[in-house]
Amino acid sequence: xxxxxxxxxxxxxxxxxxxxxxxxxxxxxxxxxxxxxxxxxxxxxxxxxxxxxxxxxxxxxxxxxxxxxxxxxxxxxxxxxxxxxxxxxxxxxxxxxxxxxxxxxxxxxxxxxxxxxxxxxxxxxxxxxxxxxxxxxxxxxxxxxxxxxxxxxxxxxxxxxxxxxxxxxxxxxxxxxxxxxxxxxxxxxxxxxxxxxxxxxxxxxxxxxxxxxxxxxxxxxxxxxxxxxxxxxxxxxxxxxxxxxxxxxxxxxxxxxxxxxxxxxxxxxxxxxxxxxxxxxxxxxxxxxxxxxxxxxxxxxxxxxxxxxxxxxxxxxxxxxxxxxxxxxxxxxxxxxxxxxxxxxxxxxxx
Numbered sequence: 001x002x003x004x005x006x007x008x009x010x011x012x013x014x015x016x017x018x019x020x021x022x023x024x025x026x027x028x029x030x031x032x033x034x035x036x037x038x039x040x041x042x043x044x045x046x047x048x049x050x051x052x053x054x055x056x057x058x059x060x061x062x063x064x065x066x067x068x069x070x071x072x073x074x075x076x077x078x079x080x081x082x083x084x085x086x087x088x089x090x091x092x093x094x095x096x097x098x099x100x101x102x103x104x105x106x107x108x109x110x111x112x113x114x115x116x117x118x119x120x121x122x123x124x125x126x127x128x129x130x131x132x133x134x135x136x137x138x139x140x141x142x143x144x145x146x147x148x149x150x151x152x153x154x155x156x157x158x159x160x161x162x163x164x165x166x167x168x169x170x171x172x173x174x175x176x177x178x179x180x181x182x183x184x185x186x187x188x189x190x191x192x193x194x195x196x197x198x199x200x201x202x203x204x205x206x207x208x209x210x211x212x213x214x215x216x217x218x219x220x221x222x223x224x225x226x227x228x229x230x231x232x233x234x235x236x237x238x239x240x241x242x243x244x245x246x247x248x249x250x251x252x253x254x255x256x257x258x259x260x261x262x263x264x265x266x267x268x269x270x271x272x273x274x275x276x277x278x279x280x281x282x283x284x285x286x287x288x289x290x291x292x293x294x295x296x297x298x299x300x301x302x303x304x305x306x307x308x309x310x311x312x313x314x315x316x317x318x319x320x321x322x323x324x325x326x327x328x329x330x331x332x333x334x335x336x337x338x339x340x341x342x343x344x345x346x347x348x349x350x351x
Contacts, residue, residue, distance in 0.1 A: 003290070003326055004294070004327050005290060005295065007039065007324060008036060011302075012046075014301070016046050016048055023048050030073075033073040035314055040069065040075075044124050044127070052127060065131065078242060078297070082187065084117045085184075087101055088170065089141030091143050098113075125182050128180070136177070137187060139189060140192045141166070144159055145193055163193070167205075170213070178212040183214045184214060185217075185240075188217075195221070197232055200215065214242070215241065215242070216242040218244035226250060230284050237288070237292035249278040252269045272303040273305075274315060275316050276319055
């Protein structure tokens with residue numbers, strides 16, 4: 001018997017590099033498989049791992065990508081477009097910083113950068129379809145986030161217009177994905193306009209309730225916001241199509257809290273940690289996701305300000321494996337049951 005949740009899997013973005021075994025899809029997937037991972041989530045912006053344009057246009061190339069992973073002993077879980085999705089909507093305050101995510105040809109040209117990002121998103125939908133993937137993961141981008149805290153008072157209608165614009169930009173993309181049988185799991189993430197349940201609902205409403213606008217569930221971002229990440233599953237389980245397994249801790253004191261005073265990660269009250277080193281109740285999370293029928297991948301996203309990525313990855317696979325739940329096929333009290341007898345039932349009820 002196996003778990004309905006698939007895993008363990010690994011998001012490759014934080015591990016890809018210029019030195020072996022992290023500099024090619026073949027070598028990094030073999031490294032991941034040797035650690036016990038059964039799936040990999042591929043960042044589509046990293047040319048060392050995938051040529052997105054080629055994967056969108058060539059079935060032969062897409063089959064080659066799948067074969068490379070299969071030969072290593074892993075499956076592709078999803079394609080990630082976090083960086084390109086971020087660039088679909090960028091407030092001018094972030095223009096210079098986010099230009100780094102785009103080709104030099106569109107630097108300093110927000111309109112061209114947005115058009116490039118939208119094209120990238122569509123290419124990822126086509127590539128996902130060729131790879132036989134029904135799920136992808138991304139960010140929404142942010143127009144309103146610089147105005148998160150309402151001081152000075154926000155002008156009336158600013159937030160509403162920001163989300164209306166998100167809807168105008170994302171709905172055609174979501175339509176393109178839906179036409180190809182692919183959904184987008186948006187990572188609910190501070191820095192994005194969609195950073196909690198309330199903003200996710202605003203985004204979905206702006207996109208006309210779009211069925212392709214799903215959630216990449218990552219509890220670490222909720223710990224840092226002090227949001228109830230277990231109740232979140234109760235509310236939004238029917239929209240969760242992807243799962244980043246990432247740990248975090250929140251230790252406020254007399255000097256700092258949620259905003260963490262511009263401190264470096266290691267000194268913040270809220271910190272991302274390697275699996276098992278933080279405060280996330282993963283037993284509760286895996287139980288709830290299993291209860292609600294989540295049957296996709298559990299993907300480790302490693303981000304830790306203390307432990308090395310190599311140690312975090314090595315410890316992550318067995319950690320996830322230990323939390324996978326084999327769904328019971330029988331009730332625990334079946335031994336005390338009896339055959340259905342309507343006569344006995346009526347007698348017990350006094351009928």
